[in-house]
Amino acid sequence: MTVEPLIFELSSPGRRAARFPAPDVPDAELPSDLRRESLEWPEVSEIDVVRHFTRLSQKNHAIDISMYPLGSCTMKYNPRINEQVARLNGFANIHPLAPEETVQGALELMYDLQGILGEISGFDAVTLQPAAGAHGELTGCLMIRAWHHERGDTGRTKMLIPDSAHGTNPATARMAGFDVVTVPSDDRGNTDIDAVRELVGPDTAGLMITNPNTLGLWDEHIKGMIDIVHEAGGLVYNDGANFNAILGIARPGDLGIDVMHFNLHKTFSTPHGGGGPGSGPVGVAQRLADYLPAPIVVRVDEEDGPRYTWQEPPKSIGKLHGFNGNFGMHVRAYNYIRMHGASGLRQVSEDAVLNANYLRARLHNDYHVPHDRTCMHEFVASASRQKKENGVRTVDIAKRLLDFGIHPPTTYFPLIIAEAIMIEPTETESRESLDYFADCMLQIAEEARTDPDMVKNAPHTTEYKRLDEVGANRQLNLRWVRERELEPQAAD
Numbered sequence: 001m002t003v004e005p006l007i008f009e010l011s012s013p014g015r016r017a018a019r020f021p022a023p024d025v026p027d028a029e030l031p032s033d034l035r036r037e038s039l040e041w042p043e044v045s046e047i048d049v050v051r052h053f054t055r056l057s058q059k060n061h062a063i064d065i066s067m068y069p070l071g072s073c074t075m076k077y078n079p080r081i082n083e084q085v086a087r088l089n090g091f092a093n094i095h096p097l098a099p100e101e102t103v104q105g106a107l108e109l110m111y112d113l114q115g116i117l118g119e120i121s122g123f124d125a126v127t128l129q130p131a132a133g134a135h136g137e138l139t140g141c142l143m144i145r146a147w148h149h150e151r152g153d154t155g156r157t158k159m160l161i162p163d164s165a166h167g168t169n170p171a172t173a174r175m176a177g178f179d180v181v182t183v184p185s186d187d188r189g190n191t192d193i194d195a196v197r198e199l200v201g202p203d204t205a206g207l208m209i210t211n212p213n214t215l216g217l218w219d220e221h222i223k224g225m226i227d228i229v230h231e232a233g234g235l236v237y238n239d240g241a242n243f244n245a246i247l248g249i250a251r252p253g254d255l256g257i258d259v260m261h262f263n264l265h266k267t268f269s270t271p272h273g274g275g276g277p278g279s280g281p282v283g284v285a286q287r288l289a290d291y292l293p294a295p296i297v298v299r300v301d302e303e304d305g306p307r308y309t310w311q312e313p314p315k316s317i318g319k320l321h322g323f324n325g326n327f328g329m330h331v332r333a334y335n336y337i338r339m340h341g342a343s344g345l346r347q348v349s350e351d352a353v354l355n356a357n358y359l360r361a362r363l364h365n366d367y368h369v370p371h372d373r374t375c376m377h378e379f380v381a382s383a384s385r386q387k388k389e390n391g392v393r394t395v396d397i398a399k400r401l402l403d404f405g406i407h408p409p410t411t412y413f414p415l416i417i418a419e420a421i422m423i424e425p426t427e428t429e430s431r432e433s434l435d436y437f438a439d440c441m442l443q444i445a446e447e448a449r450t451d452p453d454m455v456k457n458a459p460h461t462t463e464y465k466r467l468d469e470v471g472a473n474r475q476l477n478l479r480w481v482r483e484r485e486l487e488p489q490a491a492d
């Protein structure tokens, strides 16, 4: 007999974890179109719920457990003080439809955050509405399109995007109606400026560039490329996912970039992914300010002091998010920025860059680093040598790291590097934790030489071994459904 662990199918009719107090307002009938015939809830007791979520949290890696050097994602520590501030009653329990005069503090915070993000990045106006970086990209692309159309320039259908770009760049450009033209990279890891010169023309809507780029490098020709695109009548979008490398050091707006998104959940320490909703504010140069999504927060100075209110920019592309974006993330990011101040933010970037270069220096003799020059906040190594000599691939190294309790770096991205291992330690790792990671990577390189099967069969110590990742993606099974309670399905 095999005993199956109690994992998901815990529902039993009549069990409950909570009882709500009797309502202190009169009962009202819900409109019938808002009502469902039945509600598919699992029926479980409080201890079942607590154990379920505690167990799930233990199966996942988290930044609160150990290092999470997932390149491009900036998995820095999420300070607890952010959470305390976001939970303040006046922030957490307000309603987006509350009358303006009752939520002046929240509006002031949003107004200040718009201004601070603009100041850090060199942009004239900022919207806080987009829900994540990709959403910000779409916002930016729609504004670029609206700007050209407003001037009667409707033949600009092409968006230039480097081959090192994150997949969201071509995806959002396409969603905004542009055709994507891929720009190659040069042998120093820059976007190829000569190719940009050849590709621009009267059909160019713009260039969507990532600087610092996804190889973790500052593009050496960024200024020249911006000028070429502007001279051809296009606008320049900067994917700001890598902003953590340049806070207080360089401002994209000063370089002549027209529009850029911020990932508050990367650069400004608000939680990622399953940890909470993201937030992808967008900053623009003056000429795009009128096109921002509506509404934005403005300040009106009156005799008895300032008042904050909503305003629709005159040529707004409209609304991109219900209400005003993920306000809880605005609070966390605002708190993080104010806690650090100007010099503290610069220190963040200096430490992030130092940590990445430290790891690069510790690893570059044992792993191939295709563009082995001073990097920004991350760098891209490769397992091409291990693959050629011992048949050990990047995925094997990533799985082996799990045995050491470390989340793997980003793998197989950017696409232009074979067997890519993209490492971003962030500034919140100590010297000791950087050394632990480097030691593990060096040991794995040694194992690849002496005992390759051990690496190829990793992980060895985790609860689950290699998973069918394609199956997990295609047949997501995240939600309890009642049939499974009635007819237990064979475990597959």
Ligand SMILES: *Cc1c(COP(=O)(O)O)cnc(C)c1O
Binding pocket: 072, 073, 132, 133, 134, 135, 166, 168, 169, 210, 214, 239, 241, 242, 263, 278, 280
């Ligand atoms: C994370 C990332 C994005 C997308 O941002 P999301 O907030 O995840 O939507 C885009 N480009 C790059 C380079 C990124 O790292």
